[in-house]
Amino acid sequence: MACKNELKESCFKELDEFILSIEDKQGALISVLHKAQEIFGYLPKEIQEFVAERLDLSLAKVYGVVSFYSFFTMTPKGKHPVSVCMGTACYVRGAGKVLEDFEKQLGISAGETTVDGEFSIDALRCVGACGLAPVVLIGEDVFGKDEAKDVAGLIAKYRGQ
Numbered sequence: 361m362a363c364k365n366e367l368k369e370s371c372f373k374e375l376d377e378f379i380l381s382i383e384d385k386q387g388a389l390i391s392v393l394h395k396a397q398e399i400f401g402y403l404p405k406e407i408q409e410f411v412a413e414r415l416d417l418s419l420a421k422v423y424g425v426v427s428f429y430s431f432f433t434m435t436p437k438g439k440h441p442v443s444v445c446m447g448t449a450c451y452v453r454g455a456g457k458v459l460e461d462f463e464k465q466l467g468i469s470a471g472e473t474t475v476d477g478e479f480s481i482d483a484l485r486c487v488g489a490c491g492l493a494p495v496v497l498i499g500e501d502v503f504g505k506d507e508a509k510d511v512a513g514l515i516a517k518y519r520g521q
Contacts, residue, residue, distance in 0.1 A: 363399045367406055371399050375407075379414045389415060389425055393432060402433045430485065438473045438480035440518040442466075444508075445495040447486030454509065455494035459483055461511035462496075478519060 363371035378395045382388045392415060396407050403426050412422045426432045444450075444459040459481070463469050466479050473480040489495045492504025498518055507514070 363401070367400065367404070372410060375399055375410070376414065379411075385415055389417065389422065390429075393422075393426060397432060402436045404434055435471070436473060436477075436480075439478050440498055440521070441480045441482065442514075443482045443484050443487070443497040444470075445485075445487045445489070445493070445497075446483045447490065447493075449490035449493040450486075450495055453493040458494050458496060458508055458511060462515075465511055465515055479515070 363374070375392075375396050379385070379388075379392055382392070389411070392411055393403060396411060397403055400407055408422045408426060409419055411417075412419045415422075426434060442462055444455055444462065446455050446459070459470065462481050466474055466481065468474055468479070468481060470481050470483045484497075487495050487497065487502075489502065489504060492502070492508075494504070494508045496503045496508040496514065498514060503514060
């Protein structure tokens with residue numbers, strides 16, 4: 361079932377079944393939001409309203425959690441989400457230049473997705489891999505040091521996959 365970046369009825373049904381399977385719904389908001397983002401790829405207002413209604417919470421409470429945690433996103437991500445760590449170690453070792461290179465070569469800024477939906481770019485606070493600085497994540501793949509600086513090579517590796 362392909363739900364990523366689409367708001368299909370079958371995807372809402374899958375999320376609803378997950379919520380119904382939770383015995384103690386009190387305190388389940390974050391796990392439900394993780395599941396929703398796993399299913400849909402992002403958490404727009406419609407999904408936040410759905411979660412709020414199913415968990416008997418205010419929309420403001422759900423929005424507060426979604427907007428507070430950097431893991432959650434309210435905009436669709438690309439098929440290959442690029443995250444550049446901007447923590448101190450990474451920044452000192454050239455992460456700012458790496459981010460600029462991704463933005464220039466993909467023609468988008470951090471927080472945006474390419475028109476074809478292939479790539480999106482985000483700047484992260486810290487990924488906790490300081491020894492690899494600068495660090496780039498593409499999806500779940502981690503690239504550090506010299507690999508991270510080969511922006512053109514990384515883009516080529518994922519383009520069209």
